[in-house]
Amino acid sequence: MGEQTQASARVATPRDGVEGGAPPVIDAAFARWLAERAGQELLRVRAEMGHADGKALKKAGDKAAHDLLRAELARWRPADAVLSEEDEHAQVVWREGEPDMVRPDRLSASRVWIVDPLDGTREFSEEGRTDWAVHVALWTADACKSHASCLAAGAVAMPARHRTIATDNPPAYPPMPLESATGGAIRIAASRTRPPAFVTALAEELGAELVPMGSAGVKIAAVISGEADAYVHAGGQFEWDSAAPVAVALATGLHASRIDGSPLSYNQADPKLPDLVVCRKDLAPRLLAAISKHLPPQ
Ligand SMILES: Nc1ncnc2c1ncn2[C@@H]1O[C@H](COP(=O)(O)O)[C@@H](OP(=O)(O)O)[C@H]1O
Ligand SMILES: [Mg+2]
Numbered sequence: 678m679g680e681q682t683q684a685s686a687r688v689a690t691p692r693d694g695v696e697g698g699a700p701p702v703i704d705a706a707f708a709r710w711l712a713e714r715a716g717q718e719l720l721r722v723r724a725e726m727g728h729a730d731g732k733a734l735k736k737a738g739d740k741a742a743h744d745l746l747r748a749e750l751a752r753w754r755p756a757d758a759v760l761s762e763e764d765e766h767a768q769v770v771w772r773e774g775e776p777d778m779v780r781p782d783r784l785s786a787s788r789v790w791i792v793d794p795l796d797g798t799r800e801f802s803e804e805g806r807t808d809w810a811v812h813v814a815l816w817t818a819d820a821c822k823s824h825a826s827c828l829a830a831g832a833v834a835m836p837a838r839h840r841t842i843a844t845d846n847p848p849a850y851p852p853m854p855l856e857s858a859t860g861g862a863i864r865i866a867a868s869r870t871r872p873p874a875f876v877t878a879l880a881e882e883l884g885a886e887l888v889p890m891g892s893a894g895v896k897i898a899a900v901i902s903g904e905a906d907a908y909v910h911a912g913g914q915f916e917w918d919s920a921a922p923v924a925v926a927l928a929t930g931l932h933a934s935r936i937d938g939s940p941l942s943y944n945q946a947d948p949k950l951p952d953l954v955v956c957r958k959d960l961a962p963r964l965l966a967a968i969s970k971h972l973p974p975q
Contacts, residue, residue, distance in 0.1 A: 700753055705845035708813040708832035711749055712843070712921070715742040715794060715811040716836030719801065731802035738801050739763055742794030742811060750790055757815075758786035760948060762793045762917045787818040789944050793917035797892025799870060807837035810894035812921035816944040824927065825940035831924025833894040842898050847928035851903035851957060862886045863960065866896040866905035873911035873952070875971035883967055897922035897955050901929055907956035907964055911936055916948040923955065932961035936968050 700710045722741045726734050743763035750759055760783055783789045790813065795801055797809030811834045820829040832843035842848055857863055862884055867876050869889040880887050888905050890896055893914065899905040920943050923933045933941060936952040943950075956964055 800891030
């Protein structure tokens, strides 16, 4: 990730120290700090409410994490725009083929935080599951000069796994596992509940093993750690589901694209970003060629 802009960061005052310390000024470190703060808040909500009412727990978690992210961004990055899953106008309503929306500020902003306060909401509500995350990404007009994704920073906190990945200290590129190196089964991470329609056929064709898990962030983290060789998704998703983990994957040197191989673009008028593939670079040509057989003809 090239520049770590700090143009709109608020200057810390002595009072900030009294309230628990000012966060980092560098954006990538700030993203990590923010994602971890929201993650701790989610752990607190989960511990306080328990799992008896899953629906109420999901709602409370979404709200608590969203409110925290919104408040800290307003406080520490007041000039920046925000796109959050939990915002009322985040999702575009289509009328007669046209997006029915008030043109949001973020489309003319030079810095936009793209956040998913709770990714893997379903898993968060299930007792014992750790596959859920907080996503904090920063899109900047400056970053567009060097990356098609325009992502300048990103952090994915996985508090129930005691793990955060972020662009301030990008994880090492995953080593090629022996299975892949010797032609054995590759492992493809996919949604537990809404996997792509073609993924079973794809796995059969590639002799691959499917690894179901929750949260796009956790699945991309699994590719980064080498627990999975690839993450393939299609059929629906939004920018906030992938921006932060894709920022980290790209900073790590991994391949991340749409399933037709085109770049992932963020801060678009319509935040729908329905498919993606993240994998090691050596695997990308083979995986994209196999997926292309399942795409509608152009
Ligand atoms: N078909 C679909 N349409 C819209 N969103 C989808 C989707 N499939 C997955 N997602 C979203 O992508 C994220 C990861 O999904 P999964 O855990 O199934 O892999 C989840 O985000 P949230 O938990 O933030 O809602 C989920 O809602
Ligand atoms: Mg999500």
